[in-house]
Amino acid sequence: xxxxDLIARYxxxxxxxxxxxxxxxxxxxxxxxxxxLAVSSDMLVQGRHFLPTTPAAGLGHKALAVNLSDLAAxxxxxxxxxxxxxxxxxxxxxxxGFSQGLWELADAHGCELIGGDTTQGxxxxxxxxxxxxxxxxxxxxxxxxxxxxxxxxxxxGDARLALEVFRGTxxxxxxxxxxxxxxxxxxxxxxxxGMALRGVANAAIDxxxxxxxxxxxxxxxxxxxxxxxxxxxxxxxxxxxxMQSISFNKRLEFALAGGxxxxxxxxAPPDQAxxxxxxxxxxxxxxxxxxxxxxxxGVQVLDLQGVPLSRRFAxxxxxxx
Amino acid sequence: xxxxDLIARYxxxxxxxxxxxxxxxxxxxxxxxxxxLAVSSDMLVQGRHFLPTTPAAGLGHKALAVNLSDLAAxxxxxxxxxxxxxxxxxxxxxxxGFSQGLWELADAHGCELIGGDTTQGxxxxxxxxxxxxxxxxxxxxxxxxxxxxxxxxxxxGDARLALEVFRGTxxxxxxxxxxxxxxxxxxxxxxxxGMALRGVANAAIDxxxxxxxxxxxxxxxxxxxxxxxxxxxxxxxxxxxxMQSISFNKRLEFALAGGxxxxxxxxAPPDQAxxxxxxxxxxxxxxxxxxxxxxxxGVQVLDLQGVPLSRRFAxxxxxxx
Numbered sequence: 001x002x003x004x005d006l007i008a009r010y011x012x013x014x015x016x017x018x019x020x021x022x023x024x025x026x027x028x029x030x031x032x033x034x035x036x037l038a039v040s041s042d043m044l045v046q047g048r049h050f051l052p053t054t055p056a057a058g059l060g061h062k063a064l065a066v067n068l069s070d071l072a073a074x075x076x077x078x079x080x081x082x083x084x085x086x087x088x089x090x091x092x093x094x095x096x097g098f099s100q101g102l103w104e105l106a107d108a109h110g111c112e113l114i115g116g117d118t119t120q121g122x123x124x125x126x127x128x129x130x131x132x133x134x135x136x137x138x139x140x141x142x143x144x145x146x147x148x149x150x151x152x153x154x155x156x157g158d159a160r161l162a163l164e165v166f167r168g169t170x171x172x173x174x175x176x177x178x179x180x181x182x183x184x185x186x187x188x189x190x191x192x193x194g195m196a197l198r199g200v201a202n203a204a205i206d207x208x209x210x211x212x213x214x215x216x217x218x219x220x221x222x223x224x225x226x227x228x229x230x231x232x233x234x235x236x237x238x239x240x241x242x243m244q245s246i247s248f249n250k251r252l253e254f255a256l257a258g259g260x261x262x263x264x265x266x267x268a269p270p271d272q273a274x275x276x277x278x279x280x281x282x283x284x285x286x287x288x289x290x291x292x293x294x295x296x297x298g299v300q301v302l303d304l305q306g307v308p309l310s311r312r313f314a315x316x317x318x319x320x321x
Numbered sequence: 322x323x324x325x326d327l328i329a330r331y332x333x334x335x336x337x338x339x340x341x342x343x344x345x346x347x348x349x350x351x352x353x354x355x356x357x358l359a360v361s362s363d364m365l366v367q368g369r370h371f372l373p374t375t376p377a378a379g380l381g382h383k384a385l386a387v388n389l390s391d392l393a394a395x396x397x398x399x400x401x402x403x404x405x406x407x408x409x410x411x412x413x414x415x416x417x418g419f420s421q422g423l424w425e426l427a428d429a430h431g432c433e434l435i436g437g438d439t440t441q442g443x444x445x446x447x448x449x450x451x452x453x454x455x456x457x458x459x460x461x462x463x464x465x466x467x468x469x470x471x472x473x474x475x476x477x478g479d480a481r482l483a484l485e486v487f488r489g490t491x492x493x494x495x496x497x498x499x500x501x502x503x504x505x506x507x508x509x510x511x512x513x514x515g516m517a518l519r520g521v522a523n524a525a526i527d528x529x530x531x532x533x534x535x536x537x538x539x540x541x542x543x544x545x546x547x548x549x550x551x552x553x554x555x556x557x558x559x560x561x562x563x564m565q566s567i568s569f570n571k572r573l574e575f576a577l578a579g580g581x582x583x584x585x586x587x588x589a590p591p592d593q594a595x596x597x598x599x600x601x602x603x604x605x606x607x608x609x610x611x612x613x614x615x616x617x618x619g620v621q622v623l624d625l626q627g628v629p630l631s632r633r634f635a636x637x638x639x640x641x642x
Contacts, residue, residue: 024462024542025394025527026359028454031352038347039435041449043405045442073346084364084447114360117447121366126405126438126447128362133349141345205346221345 003118006090010099011083011113027114029080035132040070044125051166056094058185059125060101065187066208067129068109069262072194073206075139076131078111086121109191137198139266144203144222148267148293151201151276153190153285155240156211157251158183160258170250176242183240187262193287196279197266204266210257214265215299226299228256228291234304237286256301267293324439327411331420332404332434348435350401356453361391365446372487377415379506380446381422386508387529388450389430390583393515394527396460397452399432407442430512458519460587465524465543469588469614472522472597474511474606476561477532478572479504481579491571497563504561508583514608517600518587525587531578535586536620547620549577549612555625558607577622588614 012022031037044063046052054062064081071078083102087095106113111129162180164170172180190206197204203222205214212228219226232238233255234248243251268276273289280287294300301309333343352358365384367373375383385402392399404423408416427434432450483501485491493501511527518525524543526535533549540547553559554576555569564572589597594610601608615621622630 025391025525026361026397026452026459028395028459029358029360030456031358033354037350037352037358037451039350039401039403039449039451040347041403041405041437041447043407043438043440043442043445043447045407045440045445048440048442070346074349076347080360082360082362082449084362084449086364086366086445116362117364119364119366119369121364121369121445122443124364124366124407124442124445124447126362126364126445128360128403128405128449130358130360131347135351138347138349 056097057101068189157254359397377418378422389510478575
């Protein structure tokens with residue numbers, strides 16, 4: 001199968017919202033009048049972002065999910081995406097699974113594939129996603145205010161737990177492993193919550209490299225600091241049953257620095273606490289308050305007695321040695 | 322150097338037009354009211370799209386140039402781009418050269434780097450470019466009309482000539498090699514010409530895989546055919562001095578199926594011939610008429626005596642065996 005047949009068979013459908021979809025030099029999009037365009041690109045490399053054992057459909061899902069998660073972190077509504085794909089060879093079973101996982105998530109969010117590129121090379125998936133957000137409404141990393149509460153959506157640590165089970169450093173029973181694995185392979189971009197937090201949250205980011213590392217980006221850009229309690233790691237909506245089944249120390253590590261969660265980490269003033277809970281309830285996702293923004297630079301983690309932990313939590317850096 | 326230092330050092334500059342540039346979950350762009358957004362993605366893989374010997378600055382130029390060329394083929398004005406980069410390791414000399422080549426071309430076209438991704442992996446460069454075009458003005462592949470003249474901008478075949486010199490299948494003198502190599506490593510996206518052809522040309526494409534193959538996309542999507550003369554391959558503005566220095570047969574092959582030219586191939590009605598020449602002159606680029614659109618499906622190449630050539634010219638397919 002040649003390049004053009006491959007695109008026609010797996011990656012072309014009639015365009016719906018786009019003025020012009022896959023198949024010309026460019027796609028053409030109409031952006032709703034008065035809206036700002038939100039754009040994000042993520043590149044996934046085998047062995048770095050996913051295991052060679054990852055099922056193709058899960059990979060199609062995840063490649064788009066991590067990009068949609070960036071739109072969610074800005075409060076943007078998904079519109080369209082491009083897909084560039086380097087493949088070692090044309091494997092139709094893989095392409096069929098991959099495209100199925102991709103379409104399912106794209107359809108769930110009304111996000112249209114409008115173009116891209118395919119080439120031969122070591123497996124590499126690069127998606128650029130585009131969304132719309134009203135001017136001034138985007139949630140940014142730089143707007144956290146001293147006194148804000150810090151929240152996290154859904155549950156954290158599960159993806160890392162699944163990875164460590166794969167690596168053989170942790171063992172849990174099969175039901176917990178399957179639940180955690182689903183979070184690793186099928187992360188849920190919090191699009192509805194991101195949009196519901198417009199005008200409610202001050203700052204937001206999605207957790208990809210690890211909660212503390214990503215919170216570090218918020219405090220750095222907002223020129224503030226943060227204090228994180230750890231009581232919520234012991235028992236809260238943010239800790240899944242699977243995470244409850246491992247030691248507190250491991251749980252702490254996976255929750256605070258596990259990465260690959262694709263949950264929203266956001267800050268909001270205390271007087272918006274009810275609005276935050278209402279937004280979360282409306283979207284059917286839990287939120288957990290786990291700290292507050294302070295004037296003192298850096299991120300401090302308090303143990304169960306309220307004493308600062310001296311332990312370091314390394315978050316993920318693609319070029320760390 | 323970590324991922325974030327790398328982005329800060331080589332790929333971050335104050336944003337100019339973008340509402341929000343590099344450094345948040347998404348970039349934010351304001352699209353001029355009433356404009357359509359033109360979007361294209363290209364992925365470049367070492368060994369497939371460029372030789373390991375390609376200087377880093379040339380690669381930075383070319384990675385953006387091939388994307389800008391897609392905007393040119395639609396008649397769109399460049400606005401912004403994202404860059405996703407997989408690197409085997411952090412090589413500061415390479416990054417410095419690469420980013421310099423990239424910035425120079427980006428600045429020349431007022432096209433702003435607004436975001437992206439960096440990760441460790443086999444060298445892979447994926448750029449998504451965004452431009453603006455007034456509704457209805459985009460040049461599409463599907464609008465060629467029977468009776469249209471077929472034109473090509475600039476010169477064709479040089480990039481392939483340089484590649485074949487590298488491969489040792491052809492030899493030319495050093496001056497010709499250097500001229501051809503410049504076309505291979507520093508292609509010129511025909512942005513101004515594409516914009517000037519709005520309302521003048523009926524259909525357009527940029528030549529990446531080879532003139533005949535890319536013309537094939539136009540005739541297929543426009544449901545027409547084409548006849549190509551070859552007198553222009555013997556002697557015309559589209560054949561450089563370097564190409565003049567090789568045999569006619571090689572020249573024919575490189576001009577018609579060489580690929581990597583990033584010139585515009587477009588069709589226009591005969592009554593627009595003067596407007597085409599005016600547009601080309603205004604942009605300081607030559608255009609050569611080399612055939613016409615016919616009602617008979619397929620692309621026919623005529624020899625110097627006007628007899629159809631039976632010879633096949635294979636254009637580039639990333640998955641051809």
